[in-house]
Amino acid sequence: MSKIAVALLLAIATSASALAGEGMWTPDNLPKTQIQAQYGFTPDARWTERVQKAALRLAGGCSGLFVSPNGLVLTNHHCVNSCVQQLSTADRDFIKTGFLAKEEKDEIKCPEIELNRLDQISHVTARVKKATEGKAGEDYSKAEKAVKSDIEKECVGKDSERTRCDVVDLYHGGVYDLYKYHRYQDVRLVFAPELEMAFFGGDPDNFNFPRYDLDMGVLRAYESGKPAKVADYFPFSKNGADAGEMTVIVGNPGGTDRQLTIAELESTRDVDLIPTLFLLAERRGLTEQFRSGSDEHWRIAQSDLFGIENSYKALRGRLEALQDPTVFELKRKQEAELRDFVNADPARKAKYGAAWDEIAKANGAYRNIEAQYKFIEYGRGFSSKYFDYARALVRGAAERGKPNAERLREFTDSKLPSVTQRLFSTAPVYPDYEKVKLAWSLTKLREWLGADDAFVKQVLGKESPEALAKRLIDGTKLGDPAIRKALWEGGADAVAKSDDPFIVLARSVDPEARAVRKRYENEVESVVDKNSELIAAARFEKYGTSVYPDATFTERFSFGAVKGWDEKGVAVQPFTDIGGAFVHATGSYPFALPKSWLAAKDSLNLKQRLNFVSTNDIIGGNSGSPVINRNAEVVGLVFDGNIHSLGGDYWYDERLNRAVSVHSGAILEALRKVYHADRLADEIEAARK
């Protein structure tokens, strides 16, 4: 992050109005005046609604889009990567070979993918605030959970299989909206290129540009065993993205921290980011070495390693932003402006004045319980699919016995379909790999809580982490989805009687885990929520909704343009082309092109644009988002941000921050000429008419 850039930004970004490319706007609050002024374009209601409903969320953490009336879905390869791996076996490795369903009947169900289409937004702020009014600590926390669960349950009604409702907390409690989704859980894999091409350049090129990736995957939503019929979908533009063109990205940015207080940013840096990065780095080394053991280990660990390396790089980028003293200078100035505004008026001061210090205090409390919370409740100490299953079964049994409003948030009625999709998943579990992960995480539990900690002693007894992991995994039957389903359906009785070693473990650690979660919710979360609401209210008084809310993994629109940037005096061009991939190929992983591309080289249009950058403001979760033009036609598919975009968690810097996308033209070129997937290319192009 260039210091000069930051200093300049300081001068221009302290007014609260958004910069040109900046902003992740909710569908019901697009910055129309600004877009009109900048691009001569005003999205009307029909345009907005079509776009809203043609865009998709992958519940696991990505975005996507419908590209045909028959439920064909486009997203990134790295968003379907775990499905591709789950459908592979030692003999049939689709990660290596790619996957193409020749006909509809060859499309295979992904065990854990859920798609959400946003159908409706309604406002529930008054109801939520009324429920929590005058409350604090545990009372606040309980009331907030209860009212959210009630609202969601009413919204879902009887069709929880196809309807998903989430109360979304915007502006850190300034606004509560109810998002109603159409839920698709029968989602099938249609096409995935080879990893070598989807992720050409691998981790070294991740978050870098120029790059040369066909990071795409094709799915299809099904309903009642047939391709889903959808009214809203995006046609492909004829020529794809062009230089300078206005681009709209519609997707689900996972989360930003642009409105955090100074105390929260410091806590993020020291208490969250740095320890998390230490653990990620160590797990990365462990996983790399495990993966190098054999081809089969490579296949098993590949998807996890991608996730680890991707997070590691993204979080390091965020840390670097927070290590830059100029960022804190900017943030301090913004915070001081708002606090001055609050303190200037006695009534405002009485209402909002204490909020910042209360949040700082809650972050102090967090510092004292962070390790316990992360290792015992958040699951860092028990890194294993078996444990995840066991905890879901143990807690699911206990929680389903309670009234909906009193349950843990993840077990309310409206959340159960997601829980059971994961729990009954037919994705394979690899015991040897699970042993490595679990043994390692148990050593970390001991390291971070201490060998003499009572909880650690309770878990390990006289066993070593390795011996305990081996005993648990050799003895468990939870690898079998039928066993898990029987335990889920058997409910509290079946779970209480089970002597499966993971169920026994999950039962025995649950009281401590719930206790630390309660402390976290009462002493940290509820205090932060309550006081963030106050700050949000103060911010509204000063700025209104001319600002956009921090990202919340819900649908957002971002307006930008295709444009390179200046990298320390060198102009980075906005496009790469297919020919460039051949130039950069060394033949060695991760810079090796797959055979299919080498074979197709002569038939390919080497000048076809492959990847491009635009000024749109995006962040993790936007992967797989459509890049569209003003006619709502697809010109690209987001798959990355450049290295400067990583600081985007805390701010947006138009001069450097870029979204990176696959060009729509390259998608068609590859489908037709490399993969001979004319069935899909035809379906996509037919949507244009």
Place this chain on the structure above:
Amino acid sequence: MSKIAVALLLAIATSASALAGEGMWTPDNLPKTQIQAQYGFTPDARWTERVQKAALRLAGGCSGLFVSPNGLVLTNHHCVNSCVQQLSTADRDFIKTGFLAKEEKDEIKCPEIELNRLDQISHVTARVKKATEGKAGEDYSKAEKAVKSDIEKECVGKDSERTRCDVVDLYHGGVYDLYKYHRYQDVRLVFAPELEMAFFGGDPDNFNFPRYDLDMGVLRAYESGKPAKVADYFPFSKNGADAGEMTVIVGNPGGTDRQLTIAELESTRDVDLIPTLFLLAERRGLTEQFRSGSDEHWRIAQSDLFGIENSYKALRGRLEALQDPTVFELKRKQEAELRDFVNADPARKAKYGAAWDEIAKANGAYRNIEAQYKFIEYGRGFSSKYFDYARALVRGAAERGKPNAERLREFTDSKLPSVTQRLFSTAPVYPDYEKVKLAWSLTKLREWLGADDAFVKQVLGKESPEALAKRLIDGTKLGDPAIRKALWEGGADAVAKSDDPFIVLARSVDPEARAVRKRYENEVESVVDKNSELIAAARFEKYGTSVYPDATFTERFSFGAVKGWDEKGVAVQPFTDIGGAFVHATGSYPFALPKSWLAAKDSLNLKQRLNFVSTNDIIGGNSGSPVINRNAEVVGLVFDGNIHSLGGDYWYDERLNRAVSVHSGAILEALRKVYHADRLADEIEAARK
């Protein structure tokens, strides 16, 4: 690090006079008045000289002591760990079984251990300062190197085998002293316990207390093939350390940073500590997983993993100190006091006033070249013994052809014996493990400099890091010490003609490595050295030598007392006993006692004190230091600090900071009753008479 403690410390530590247990004093500047006042004891010249010469430095990074007139040396197991590993084979693993030389003829030479006994200190400040006077940048750097090399060469004279001379930079250039050592390179292993007992509790208990370790190893210095006769050695005290007793620790603390400027501390935190910790964490995961591959892998990687985990924990402790805002508050206050003193007088201001800003600027320059410097010159990108050998051969050939004063510092005449000891070492090299390390470090080189970096492209070409590492290691002959010796002796010609792939690599990267080193020396190091000298001079004007210099891996005396501490309201007792080890043994690594101890249990005095803590101010490098009483008798052997001691890099907090030692009584008890090493116990006890 308790915040309350820090706040209190702030109140009492801002005067420059040392606290009770604080201070690592040079032998020629002991704080006599203070010791007399506190302990009613004044070290006289004879006492000091005897202690100075009975204490030892292990050139690789530890301390030790003579315990008999026949050159018997006591130090820590973790200081002889790599020797024990180097002497082991797949069939004969002394790390597991321990080692005992039944008779003198069974004592085996350690391939890479060098002992240094400090014989004489002389003052050379005037000569060094005269040589650099009025110079800056590259001129300063050259002049400083040249004068140091000249002084050392004169001091060594013709006996470089047995004499070692180092110009030592004290008070960051306030004082330059010449340390003349007696050098022992024929050092043999006499005794080592099993790792299980030396490092009982393993990494979880490292830097913690209470603990139960017999972290000892016994060596013997030889000269002309016979046990070295020494005049000064330490007898064991009859009863060992007692509560409240004054304890003196004499050893070689490696380095502290108590006199750094704020800019240097910030740079240490953000540019050095955090990236280093990321790399250590990743390498830790990699090495753990490699080690778990087989018993043989365990044996091969054990010593490295200990070093990695030890550094990781120590550096994390330092980072935590630098993340505590109160530490910076203290440091800012100290710096402001000195700057106020300087600015109060126009002449002083003119002389010293700019020094802090100059150092800040140099640290800014460092930020820009740090990755290049660490990966290309410092060796992070080429983590392999083969590369270390190749670089020593390539550079040694080039440097030996130059006049002594113009060489790289590590190849001056006075340094060559250490270079050749390592280069001709017969310690085994394990190609499979080297491949893992090298491939990994090459991927880090690519990651930190970028895949498109010209140097990275030059190194990797079209190969993957794994393929390059394999090709280099499969093709090299540098694993054979005879080949290395022949190349060294063949000099520049032989090295120029060699087609060994590591020699080819080392030759090809050398220009770039030398270039970045030069930039570092001219733009960073020389600026910092020059301006630190100015700050040191200002500090002398204000405080005189009532302060101690930062540690420099040279002999220091620390005065303290046997004393527990208060850990968040719980009193930690100063002693553990042998019985406690049996109570804490779970039977699982790393809490398993070796068979020898289980078998000897009935014969042991379970009340015998095993480990203890004292208030002495120590840091890494002090491992293996004697703990003596006022009669210069051994009462213990330092092997660790408690967790609070890790912040000791930046300050000393008497209420929490503790040195951790093996009790002298436990050493004798174990030698006689567990290991039946009466030959050694007799020799040690005979020294008492």
